[in-house]
Structures are given as C-alpha cells and as structure tokens.
Amino acid sequence: MIIDDEDYIRDLVKDFLHLKEIPCDGAEDSDSSLRLIRENPYDLILLDKNLATETAEDVVLKIRQVAADTPIILLTGDQGMTDEYAREAGMNAVVHKPFRLEDFFEAIGRFLEPA
Numbered sequence: 001m002i003i004d005d006e007d008y009i010r011d012l013v014k015d016f017l018h019l020k021e022i023p024c025d026g027a028e029d030s031d032s033s034l035r036l037i038r039e040n041p042y043d044l045i046l047l048d049k050n051l052a053t054e055t056a057e058d059v060v061l062k063i064r065q066v067a068a069d070t071p072i073i074l075l076t077g078d079q080g081m082t083d084e085y086a087r088e089a090g091m092n093a094v095v096h097k098p099f100r101l102e103d104f105f106e107a108i109g110r111f112l113e114p115a
Helices: 007-019 030-039 056-066 083-088 101-109
Strands: 045-048 072-076 093-096
Touching (some): 007 101, 030 056, 045 056, 056 072, 083 093, 093 101
Parallel strands (some): 045 072, 072 093
C-alpha cells in the first residue's frame, strides 16, 4: 500500500510496483488507509512523510493499532531523515525522494517475500 496525499506520487509508485508485478493499493490519508488496512492484509506500507493534514508519525500511531507488524517505509524528500529516526517513530526504513528505481526496489525487497 502507498499512502500519499498527492495523486501523482501515488500513481507513480503504483506504476513502479506494477513493473515488478507487485499489486498495490493507494490511500490519500489515514482514514482511507485504515479502512483498507482493516479490509486487506498488506505485506508493506509506503508512507509519505507529510500528508495534507497529518504527519507520518501521526499516521503510524494509528496504523500500529490495526497492523502492528506490517513493515512501513517512510518516503521523504528530507535527506536528514534516517533509518534510526524511522525506527524510533515506529517505521522500519526510509527511502529518500527523488529515488532511483534500483534503490527503491532494493529497499522494498528487504521487506517483501520473493514471488
């Protein structure tokens, strides 16, 4: 699942994942993402750092109540954001935007089982 308030980014990430035949749903905020998470078991959540009305940290707290063990990768343009910060905030890793496809697939591959 990709959670991002920008349609363009959601669609772009979904397209990248489809290149590797990885199905992906998208949500624009915590309400719509939580509704989907309750209905579907996701193997991985990709979460934008700053949503329109919420921060990733706020959204993670809500997600962890319904999907405690699902890996979450933070997507951010903030180059100062570290994996250590992500772990302290309840996430598993960080991917910095803009990213190279190879780096993106390497990051998500750490959390997804090979098909």
